[in-house]
Amino acid sequence: MAEGADPARRSIGARRNPDSAEAILEAAEAVLVEAGYAGFSIEAVARRARAGKPTIYRWWPSKAALLLEVYQRQKRVDVPDTGKLEEDIVGFLVNLFAHWRDTSSGSVFRSLIAEAQSDETAAAALAGYAGGRRAHTGQIIERAKARGEVAGDIDAAVVADLLASYAWRHLLTNRLDEPEATIRKMVRYLLQGIAAEAGQ
Amino acid sequence: MAEGADPARRSIGARRNPDSAEAILEAAEAVLVEAGYAGFSIEAVARRARAGKPTIYRWWPSKAALLLEVYQRQKRVDVPDTGKLEEDIVGFLVNLFAHWRDTSSGSVFRSLIAEAQSDETAAAALAGYAGGRRAHTGQIIERAKARGEVAGDIDAAVVADLLASYAWRHLLTNRLDEPEATIRKMVRYLLQGIAAEAGQ
Amino acid sequence: MAEGADPARRSIGARRNPDSAEAILEAAEAVLVEAGYAGFSIEAVARRARAGKPTIYRWWPSKAALLLEVYQRQKRVDVPDTGKLEEDIVGFLVNLFAHWRDTSSGSVFRSLIAEAQSDETAAAALAGYAGGRRAHTGQIIERAKARGEVAGDIDAAVVADLLASYAWRHLLTNRLDEPEATIRKMVRYLLQGIAAEAGQ
Amino acid sequence: MAEGADPARRSIGARRNPDSAEAILEAAEAVLVEAGYAGFSIEAVARRARAGKPTIYRWWPSKAALLLEVYQRQKRVDVPDTGKLEEDIVGFLVNLFAHWRDTSSGSVFRSLIAEAQSDETAAAALAGYAGGRRAHTGQIIERAKARGEVAGDIDAAVVADLLASYAWRHLLTNRLDEPEATIRKMVRYLLQGIAAEAGQ
DNA sequence: TGCTAATCGAGACGGTACGTCTAGTCTTTTT
DNA sequence: AAAAAGACTAGACGTACCGTCTCGATTAGCA
Secondary structure (H helix, E strand, C coil): CCCCCCCCCCCCCCCCCHHHHHHHHHHHHHHHHHHCHHHCCHHHHHHHHCCCHHHHHHHCCCHHHHHHHHHHHCCCCCCCCCCCHHHHHHHHHHHHHHHHHHCCHHHHHHHHHHHHCCCHHHHHHHHHHHHHHHHHHHHHHHHHHHCCCECCCCCHHHHHHHHHHHHHHHHHCCCCCCCHHHHHHHHHHHHHCCEHHHHC | CCCCCCCCCCCCCCCCCHHHHHHHHHHHHHHHHHHCHHHCCHHHHHHHHCCCHHHHHHHCCCHHHHHHHHHHHCCCCCCCCCCCHHHHHHHHHHHHHHHHHHCCHHHHHHHHHHHHCCCHHHHHHHHHHHHHHHHHHHHHHHHHHHCCCECCCCCHHHHHHHHHHHHHHHHHCCCCCCCHHHHHHHHHHHHHCCEHHHHC | CCCCCCCCCCCCCCCCCHHHHHHHHHHHHHHHHHHCHHHCCHHHHHHHHCCCHHHHHHHCCCHHHHHHHHHHHCCCCCCCCCCCHHHHHHHHHHHHHHHHHHCCHHHHHHHHHHHHCCCHHHHHHHHHHHHHHHHHHHHHHHHHHHCCCECCCCCHHHHHHHHHHHHHHHHHCCCCCCCHHHHHHHHHHHHHCCEHHHHC | CCCCCCCCCCCCCCCCCHHHHHHHHHHHHHHHHHHCHHHCCHHHHHHHHCCCHHHHHHHCCCHHHHHHHHHHHCCCCCCCCCCCHHHHHHHHHHHHHHHHHHCCHHHHHHHHHHHHCCCHHHHHHHHHHHHHHHHHHHHHHHHHHHHCCECCCCCHHHHHHHHHHHHHHHHHCCCCCCCHHHHHHHHHHHHHCCEHHHHC
8 A cells, every 4th residue: 555654665756766676686685595496486575675576577577587687796706817727727616616605696596597497588598697607717718728728729618618517517416515626636637638548 | 198098097996006107107298398397287297197186296295206207217328338438428428418309308307407406305316316327427437447548546426427517507508409529529628638738 | 385283174075165165255245344345355355264365266256256145145135015015115125225234235235236337247147136136026016916006007027126226326325324204205106106197 | 539649748837738637538438438447447547648647646536536527528418308297207318328328428427336336535426426417307307397297295306316216227237228118117107106096 | 795995086275476457656857 | 836757565366386185986905
């Protein structure tokens, strides 16, 4: 009814109210952290944000869109630049796992991937996002290439893809506590190969 | 699919009716193929199988359990044994992608992974299953190790994990049509390393 | 979730639970009395009856159907039989007005008529119901005809229709407190005519 | 209807824009005709009139007020003056039914009555309006009284009320196609009475 | 042979969430 | 100063599923 008593957010005229948007995004994150993807519903977000459902649907056409914006608001992971490729990659993965483990980012991104399995728009959004990240991660390899640490004909995108795959699967199977030693082992295999003659 | 001759399956006494189980599993697969994970509900399966919902819940306590059994009924992918590790791995991945693409397995497995993001039991089941598959895939590497194609101190589980990650991510992001050349590139990197000195 | 704690109504098998139906009808009446037609919503009824909305929609396809059944559950108005037509009709109207005023029937019937203005099925249901009542009221006139109190060629249905119209309008315009004298005046006009020569 | 030439009406300064008022009333009527009372909402009117909702609320505090003004803009029904009461009344009712049937007036007035069942202000407005009309219709009887066609002690308001009731109920139950013969029968009963001795 | 027990299809139950619609209020911008 | 426009919270709409429950029937195995 919106009667007088409550000091709730109101319209601020014929334009989007940033307070509402903020409240909704915060509520979405909170719901995801507290109830997980299973408990993540537009209703629950609206309830927690004290927002009307249509306000959510007006700005985020799908659960996926909301999830994506929540994820993108998060702080990015540091990409180390130690001058040594192995350290850079291991450090990146260790940071990423910690970030996913210790903030809400992990829950959010997991949910986004899950949502993309049943929602076409989520899949598209995720593909776009992943493309951007792949390029970003690829820079670690490109830098190493520039230093001569990596052969010039190596396709950085393929390597970045492989690293992202490794990270995704650890996220999706609750293995973000993988010991650094295991991660390093994987990175070394990738850098030096696992073939007997290469290893010798 | 399940329907056809039988004019309403009935109880066959105080024991599980295998016809019902069969009809339910077939219906589950069909629903998944036709409506995708988004349209996969116990109601829809029961409707299509002409079964009561409690019959499904009696034998499969969760959507995840049903999905898992559907997946396990599928034909397995051939693991080639050509005597050359690169061919084995590339062949395995190419076969796996084709299998996921051309049968219902892809839909089923995607759904299972998605379900595991919100259902604890699905996560557990998936972890157990993945462990088994990792061991299985690891045998390719172990065989190569026995042939001397792979260094003896290589951890086959880590390599199998990396390959599985690559496959999962392609499944989850609709990239099962990856050209063989790209797959082969990735495999070569893994076998020979990407470091400049290794390549020399 | 229907978890253990509450001793709520449950399904009693694959058939309608009369307890639920009863609870819903009582809740509908209560909501109508307390909040009026303006506050009468399926949601409100479901809440008060502690029933699920689909349970209501399953048995009453529209608000109109629910209203109609609520109205039909009400006690009927006595149709007096004093042997004198004027007394019978006046008595009937006085009883009807009192009944509408003092029970929930008035609210319910008003709502039903209002609903019929926007809902085709309500209109049809109301037409059917009104037909039955018209026949019923017509019997007062038929009895008088048999006694020779009314001319033999009088169309009882037309008279009954006129009386019902009078009642409806008083209901719809909040004039159920019309003094008996006014009602009697109207009835006398109808019985004896208002034309000057007839009155002489 | 309302749209057409004007490429977005604008404010004309610190006073009511008569074009807007006109557009809103026309839109209200059009919505009522096309979608019926069920589809009649302030939103729908605003949309069709290309007006903002607050503009409507500023000038018409409730749906009822808007409905009432729409109804009052309609052309009035002719009240015949043939010199014979029966013809006057029958003619009036026939004209009224035709008017309600063939113009939007019927929809509008039905809606107004329905609205009055849940809106207090609508009920008050309707009561006021009905009072005026009753006086107006009463003049037919007063004229007849002056001619000596009707007994001098007849209460014209009661008769007018009864006729209005008859009209309302036909409107509310979709019986505006009542044959003239039936209407005439009712009018004769009222004029000459239905009692046996009066009829002889 | 007759009783018990478990299973089957069926579908109702109380609920939650969906995505859309409307109510009525608020504020900025425009005239 | 007020009109216009669209955003805002709130909540109802009617539908789809959830997971549970009870029914009546059916049949196997125990008595």
